[in-house]
Amino acid sequence: xxxxxxxxxxxxxxxxxxxxxxxxxxxxxxxxxxxxxxxxxxxxxxxxxxxxxxxxxxxxxxxxxxxxxxxxxxxxxxxxxxxxxxxxxxxxxxxxxxxxxxxxxxxxxxxxxxxxxxxxxxxxxxxxxxxxxxxxxxxxxxxxxxxxxxxxxxxxxxxxxxxxxxxxxxxxxxxxxxxxxxxxxxxxxxxxxxxxxxxxxxxxxxxxxxxxxxxxxxxxxxxxxxxxxxxxxxxxxxxxxxxxxxxxxxxxxxxxxxxxxxxxxxxxxxxxxxxxxxxxxxxxxxxxxxxxxxxxxxxxxxxxxxxxxxxxxxxxxxxxxxxxxxxx
Ligand code: NDP
Ligand code: GDR
Numbered sequence: 001x002x003x004x005x006x007x008x009x010x011x012x013x014x015x016x017x018x019x020x021x022x023x024x025x026x027x028x029x030x031x032x033x034x035x036x037x038x039x040x041x042x043x044x045x046x047x048x049x050x051x052x053x054x055x056x057x058x059x060x061x062x063x064x065x066x067x068x069x070x071x072x073x074x075x076x077x078x079x080x081x082x083x084x085x086x087x088x089x090x091x092x093x094x095x096x097x098x099x100x101x102x103x104x105x106x107x108x109x110x111x112x113x114x115x116x117x118x119x120x121x122x123x124x125x126x127x128x129x130x131x132x133x134x135x136x137x138x139x140x141x142x143x144x145x146x147x148x149x150x151x152x153x154x155x156x157x158x159x160x161x162x163x164x165x166x167x168x169x170x171x172x173x174x175x176x177x178x179x180x181x182x183x184x185x186x187x188x189x190x191x192x193x194x195x196x197x198x199x200x201x202x203x204x205x206x207x208x209x210x211x212x213x214x215x216x217x218x219x220x221x222x223x224x225x226x227x228x229x230x231x232x233x234x235x236x237x238x239x240x241x242x243x244x245x246x247x248x249x250x251x252x253x254x255x256x257x258x259x260x261x262x263x264x265x266x267x268x269x270x271x272x273x274x275x276x277x278x279x280x281x282x283x284x285x286x287x288x289x290x291x292x293x294x295x296x297x298x299x300x301x302x303x304x305x306x307x308x309x310x311x312x313x314x315x316x317x318x319x320x321x322x323x324x325x326x327x328x
Contacts, residue, residue, distance in 0.1 A: 003027035005070045007057060007105065008078030009050065010039035012185045013125070017076060017228040018050050024232075029070035031055045031063075031079065057101030063108040067120075074235050076123040077105050080155075083189050084129060087151035088282055095154045102158030106165045106173070113171070121172040121235040124162040127155045128179040128220070128246070128288045138291040141177065141242050148283040159242075166240045174234040179246035179290045182310060183224040184317035191253060192221065192314060195260045200318035202272055203264040206326060209272050213279030215253040218287045222247045223305035223313075233299040246290020247303050259308055263315040 004021050008014045009030025021028050028049065032040060033056040043050060053069055055062035057079050067075075080098040081087065087094040102124060113120045131139045132148035147153045159175050166173040186193040194210070201207035222245075230245040261269040295301045305313070322328075 001025060001027050002074065003029070003070060003072045004074040004076060005029045005031065005053075005066060005072040006076045006078060007031040007055075008080065008125070009043055009047075009052070010037060011078060011082070012183060012187065012224055013078050013181075013228055015043070015047055015185060016183070016225050017078065017231060018047050020228050020232060022047075022049050026074075027051075029053050029066070029072065031066055033057075033079075057104055058096050060104040060108055063105050064112065067108055067112040072120060074121045074123070075105070075109055076125075076231060077102060078125045080125065082151070083187070084149045084151045085189075085279075085281060087149050087154070091150035094150050095157075097154075098151060099154030099157040103161050106161060106171075110165065110169055110171065117169045118172040122162070122165075122174070122240070123231050123235055124158055124173065124175045125231075126159040126162070126175040126177045126242075127152070128177060128244075128290065129285060130156050130159060130177065131288065132285055134287050137287065138246075138248060138289040139244065140291040141244055141294060148285050149281070152285075163242065172235070172240045174237075174240040175242045176231055176234055177242060177244045178227055178230075179220040179222065179244070179288055181222045181224040181227040182314065184314055185224065186314070192256060192311070193318075195256055196311065196314035196318045197322070199260045199264055199266075199315055200322045203266070203319065204322055204326060204328060206322065209274055211274050211276045211279065212253070213275065213281070214284055215257070215273075215275065216286075217284060218250045218252050218289070220246045220248065220250050220289045221256075221307055221310065222303045223310050226303040226305055230295055230299060230301045233301055237298070241298075243295040243299065244290050244292050245295050245301070246292045247307070248290055248292055249307065250287065250289035251307055256311065259311040260315050263312050264319070
């Protein structure tokens with residue numbers, strides 16, 4: 001039976017990936033950090049078949065132990081400090097987890113795999129945030145990296161370290177350069193969920209405004225459920241490689257607001273939205289739009305959920321959740 005160790009099991013992508021792997025017959029292990037992790041109950045409830053192991057990306061011996069306990073054929077490194085805005089305030093810990101954490105896990109996998117380095121396949125969750133300052137439109141695997149945040153810099157380190165382990169040791173290591181992907185499981189600090197949650201609360205009379213940052217940024221947003229499929233497909237290839245995963249379409253935050261408010265029948269969203277410098281970033285990534293030709297041709301991957309469907313799905317889910325929470 002194939003088996004997988006997934007770091008970041010308590011995040012957005014971890015549960016979607018675990019569900020996909022379980023449906024394919026994998027034995028799935030999820031790495032969870034911290035004492036009394038508050039998301040443990042969620043994982044136990046939603047993913048009862050996932051075996052939880054404790055460990056931290058900054059603690060290599062815990063990673064070695066997790067590898068010994070799970071003996072996986074595939075390792076998916078989804079764990080990271082992933083909120084870009086937070087990374088300026090906590091640059092060192094972001095570098096330790098999101099950057100050096102990748103090295104800790106790659107080295108643990110290499111040691112665990114012994115004299116057959118390609119026997120444990122490795123996936124690194126790289127990011128379109130690595131493209132940063134716009135150099136080329138659309139962005140592909142060949143585009144120059146120019147990160148604009150401590151998070152982006154840490155991801156560049158992890159990306160090149162993954163390539164370096166593939167080239168130095170012959171590991172089956174792949175780096176998925178994923179553009180923004182969202183879902184009802186998205187953390188509420190990210191812009192899509194912040195908007196869909198607020199729209200639901202405004203519609204129910206529980207909130208009266210949303211305070212936002214830059215409304216002109218453009219993002220290539222897809223659905224997380226589609227993107228975990230690309231991660232799995234990468235590890236089914238004969239060799240490790242790097243792939244951009246994106247919808248190849250871009251939208252502004254204003255378009256997100258248009259669609260989210262329209263889903264509850266509100267067409268004059270400007271009345272509810274206030275901008276505050278508190279949510280502006282020291283350096284912004286203005287425009288992300290992917291060119292996922294390689295993933296589509298080599299992996300046979302295509303996204304299924306489009307942007308309006310994604311926003312509708314998230315607003316509907318938040319409406320149901322907020323009604324339940326408010327006892328409505
Ligand atoms: P989330 O922020 O939702 O989840 C991050 C996960 O990392 C959580 O499970 C978190 O655990 C875990 N984690 C944090 N610190 C550590 C640590 N020290 N040791 C072990 N685990 C840790 O991210 P997503 O699910 O959205 O994204 C998954 C990965 O993909 C991340 O690496 C992200 O940077 C990357 N990515 C995401 C994109 C997106 O649009 N979603 C796009 C491109 C890349 P805890 O719950 O305990 O905090
Ligand atoms: P991003 O996602 O930084 O692209 O990183 P986020 O949703 O945080 O921001 C997207 C864009 O929206 C603008 N914005 C706001 N963002 C937030 N969070 N809150 C606001 O109030 C707000 N107002 C405007 C931001 O300035 C930005 O331009 C995500 C994360 O999942 C990363 O881990 C991942 O690597 C990248 O996507 C690809």
